Amino acid sequence: MLENLKEKVYQANRKLVDEKLVILTWGNASAFDKDTKLVVIKPSGVSYATMKAEDMVIVDLDGNIIEGKYKPSSDTPTHLEIYRAWGDVIGGVVHTHSTHATAWAQSGIDIPIQGTTHADYFYGDIPCLGVLTQSEVEDNYEHFTGVKIISEFTKRKINIVEIQACLLTGHGPFTWGSTVDKAVENSIVLEEIAKMGLHTLQLNNTIKLPQYILDKHYLRKHGKNAYYGQ
Amino acid sequence: MLENLKEKVYQANRKLVDEKLVILTWGNASAFDKDTKLVVIKPSGVSYATMKAEDMVIVDLDGNIIEGKYKPSSDTPTHLEIYRAWGDVIGGVVHTHSTHATAWAQSGIDIPIQGTTHADYFYGDIPCLGVLTQSEVEDNYEHFTGVKIISEFTKRKINIVEIQACLLTGHGPFTWGSTVDKAVENSIVLEEIAKMGLHTLQLNNTIKLPQYILDKHYLRKHGKNAYYGQ
Amino acid sequence: MLENLKEKVYQANRKLVDEKLVILTWGNASAFDKDTKLVVIKPSGVSYATMKAEDMVIVDLDGNIIEGKYKPSSDTPTHLEIYRAWGDVIGGVVHTHSTHATAWAQSGIDIPIQGTTHADYFYGDIPCLGVLTQSEVEDNYEHFTGVKIISEFTKRKINIVEIQACLLTGHGPFTWGSTVDKAVENSIVLEEIAKMGLHTLQLNNTIKLPQYILDKHYLRKHGKNAYYGQ
Amino acid sequence: MLENLKEKVYQANRKLVDEKLVILTWGNASAFDKDTKLVVIKPSGVSYATMKAEDMVIVDLDGNIIEGKYKPSSDTPTHLEIYRAWGDVIGGVVHTHSTHATAWAQSGIDIPIQGTTHADYFYGDIPCLGVLTQSEVEDNYEHFTGVKIISEFTKRKINIVEIQACLLTGHGPFTWGSTVDKAVENSIVLEEIAKMGLHTLQLNNTIKLPQYILDKHYLRKHGKNAYYGQ
Structure with missing residues (x-):
């Protein structure tokens, strides 16, 4: 089933390692198939050195394993919650512990929009979401991680297509x-x-990118009249 | 047309990736042919993995595409403005979002001359140019970026042969x-x-390189009596 | 003797170099064979470029060379002391001068638990142990380094299975x-x-990971009901 | 002449690039042949990509080219001054602009002895030598750079065998x-x-390695009773 998507998810997980965003087994990428409502995700704790496309696990939106000999990533409930809420507009989710994004997550503060590199991809600050409560963690940690992402984006009125990333305080990034x-x-x-x-910040910056430059850079790549690329 | 130059521009764009100055498609290199007054530049948003020399785009100084199946880099108007002003003395322009130069650009401050590594190439501080106005950005952003570079070098009386680089506040470097x-x-x-x-700076430096050492290092490589190299 | 273990120790020492945790000859990995009570360890100061599995040295817990044409690592007495104290629960010891762990060791402060990356592996702060006394250093430096590790873990009541790492002030990490x-x-x-x-820290963090998240992350990988991995 | 030594000097210069201590052509390594009193050194400004062992230049201690089709490194007078003063105990000199050592040089402060990694190789702080005077720079810059190194080591009573490195303020390291x-x-x-x-320093260290640990580490590798290595 979904052989093409399994290959894509496998390649995506490999790329995270090649780009040095993931060391050991600290990351997971998944894709959502809109037609079948199924999710393809990396197996939990399997070495990237030996992992193959056929090892990808297929689960439904309730977390039932539909195909695969391995257990899915332990973060699967977070991915599922995101697809349940936003599956109409997104088709992939990635979690890493990449060094600098994780340092920001550990610091508990949003990554401010400081330049056009940021503006080319994200239409505003990258939100750093607060920690879960003790009862959320103890009850169903990975599920409530997804709930947290969705509820904070809703509460802060952040458009999930315009800002396709967040940090979880004390943990790391999701995109x-x-x-x-x-x-x-x-x-x-x-x-x-x-x-x-x-x-x-180390150079003592107090400047923030003006809104009109943010608009220009984001919209020249993503707006109605985008003119970047072919 | 200009097959040799297209190959050189292609190789220059590849080298930016090999040297890790460019990730994804965040950079562009161009060359100016003094005889024909034509510019060869990278196409916009084409993956470096599949890009070939023949994909380079040829435009005239007014931005008309003379040859090429792709749209030129979205930053082409900046390159053109630079060649229109300085094309008698320069033959190539490069824009990147390289990590540390971009951090300085985002901090909005000049890179001070702190040592001989700097002095061997640039005869003074690297200027960080201010942001464009809202109307410049909305009217013709990439064109006015070029205008800004030229006007600030003129205003600050910086010799563009002696300082072949600048930072754009909130954006990144041009060389x-x-x-x-x-x-x-x-x-x-x-x-x-x-x-x-x-x-x-992190070591709390308050020293600036003495002018006479800047003179010595810059001039032993670039002066009339240069004795560095063969 | 112990050919399999010599191969494993050799590969472990190579991996430290491949992972850029060791430059030149600044590291050593050893394994303990519980049946024979023998230790397999890297030879001292031999280049990684030419080192072979058969060059690994076998010593007993008193430091007598049982097999091997080379002298064992100069840090062997530290390894032996650790195996003598904890050999019932551990089978390998590694020492490196990896850049950032060594910087923390040189700063003389514990690495605080700041996030889940840490919590996934270590159940609390990584202790930075104080310096040896002058007489310990002059008498038998490498032996007392091992004694220090064991006595400080005992004194601080740190479970050596839950925290499988420490820093030695002014020196570097052991795991x-x-x-x-x-x-x-x-x-x-x-x-x-x-x-x-x-x-x-550079982002001015004052947050510490809540104990209940430390519990969750450590225990989902290492606890009785661990559900990470296959 | 000196074919073996030319090969060694060539390999040394290549290794500086492989170890990422030198980018472009920013470094030079030389060797001194005690028998003939000749120096083998890298040619000036020749690309490492095309450089061959036979391109190494042989000069005598007065700077006369004895063999070689290229001009020697522009820093040759510094190397010669060092060999004239210390040629009885040293056989090689290296200059780089390696990133972090150069940052310390630019900050104008000694690298303090903070740990055993340092102590294993250098018996004390790495001195950062002051800048040359304007007349020294204008008269014979590279020569007086060598004079400066020798005179400061003499003035500070630093043993050049125990500390085989220094920083030149605003410039970079020599070893x-x-x-x-x-x-x-x-x-x-x-x-x-x-x-x-x-x-x-970024972790706010105020600790300095105790003298007795410096002694132990330096002397176990370099002292009369050294026991590190084979």
Whole structure:
């Protein structure tokens, strides 16, 4: 089933390692098939060195394993919650512990929009979401992680297509996109702007990018009249 | 047309990736042919993995596409403005979002001359140019970016042959040179001195390189009596 | 003798270099064979470029060379002391001078638990142990380094299975594990959390990971009801 | 002439690039042949990509070219001054602009002895030598750079065998050793301790390594009763 998507999810997980966003087994990428409402996700704790496309696990939106000899990623309930809420507009989710994005997550503060590299991809600050409550963690940690992402985006009125990334305080980044490849690309960009952002702060920056430049850069790539690319 | 130059521009764009100055498609290198007054530039948003020399786009100084199946880089109007103003002395322009140079650009401050690595290539501080006005951005952003570079170098009386680089506040670096290869080399050097400069500040440096050492290092490589190299 | 274990120890020492945790000859990995009570360890100061599995040295717990044409690592007495105290629960020990973990060691402070990357592997802060006394250093430095590790873990009531790593002030990290492979993995993780931890501090973090999230992350991988992995 | 030594000097210069201590052409390694009193050194500004062992230049201690089709490194007078003063105990000299060592040089402060990684190679702080006077720079810059190194080591009573490295304020590091290979190794170590040292300061370290640990580590590798290595 879904052989093409399994190959894509496998390649996406490999790319996270190649781009040095994931070390050991600290990451997971999944894709959502809109037709069948099924999710393809990396198996839990399997070494990237030996992992194959056929090892990807297929689950339904309730978390039932539909195909696969392995257990799915332990973060699967987070992915499922995101697809249940936003599956009409997104097709891929990625979680990593990439170094600089994780440092920002550990610091508990949003990554401010400091430049056009950020503006080219994300239409505003990257929100750092607060920690779960003790009862959420103890009851169903990975599920409530997804709930937290959705509820905070709703509460803060952040458009999930305009800001396809967030940080979880004390944990690390999640990104998403129209496809799993786009979600991986967002993880690459997020790590780079996290790194640039740290160095910018170290140079004692108090400047924030003007709104009209944010508008220009975001909209020349993503707006109605976008003219970047072919 | 200009097959040799297309190959050089292609190789220059590849080198930006190999040197890790460009990730994804965040950069562009161009060359100016003094005889024909034509510019060869990278196509917009084409993956480096599949890009070929023949994909380079040829435009005239008014931005008309003379040859090429792709749209040129969205930053083409900036390159054109630079060649229109300085095309008698420069033959290549490069734009990147290299990590440390971009952090300095985001911080909105000049890179001070702190050492001889800098002095070997640039005869003074690397200027960080202010942001465009809202009307410039909304009217013709990439064109006015070029206008800004030229007007600020003129206003600050900076010799564009002696300082072949600048930062655009909130954006990133531009470099140039007598050839596109030289412009790429300047981008490599700029990123390295941006990195060294950040670390120097972190060590609480208050020293600035004496003028007579700047003179010595710059002039032993670039002066009338230069004795560096063969 | 112990050919399999010599191969494993050799591969572990190579991996430290491949992972860039060791430059030149600055590290050593050993394994303990519970049946024979023998230790397999890297020879002292031999280049990794030419080192072979058969060059590993076998010593008994008193430090007598049982097999091998080379002298064992100069840090062997530290490894032996650790196996004498904890050999019933651990099977491998690793010492490196990895960049960021060593910076923390040189700063003389514990690595605080700042996030789930840390919590996934270590159940609390990584202790930075004080310096040896002058007489300990002059009398038998490497032996008392081992004594220090054991006595400080005892004094601070740290469970050596829950925290399989420490820093020695002014020196660098030691890690251990059920096997030499696990000890190497702990060295990889320690370096990464040391790096993330530095960057987190640079972002002015004052947040500490709540105990209930530490519990959740550590226990979902290592607890009785662990559900991470296959 | 001196074919073996030319090969060694060539390999040393290549290794500086492979170890990422040198980018573009920013470094030079030389060796001194005690029998003939000749120096073998890299040619000036020749690309590492095309450089061959036979391109190395042989000069005598007065700077006369004895063999070679290229001009020697522009820093040759510095190397010669060092060999004239210390040629009885050293056989190789290396100059780089390696990132972190150069940042310390640009900050104008000594690299303090903060840990055993440093102590294993250098018996004390790495001195950062003051800038030359304007007349020294204008008269004979590279020659007086060598004079400065020798006179400051003499004035500060630093043993040039115990501390085989220094920083030149606003410029970068020089290292030396009994052979050119040892000088390269010292450059590798210097860059690493410069990096660790920066990060240690960032963690707000006020600790300095006790003298008795410095003694122990330096002397177990380099003292009369050294027991490190085979």
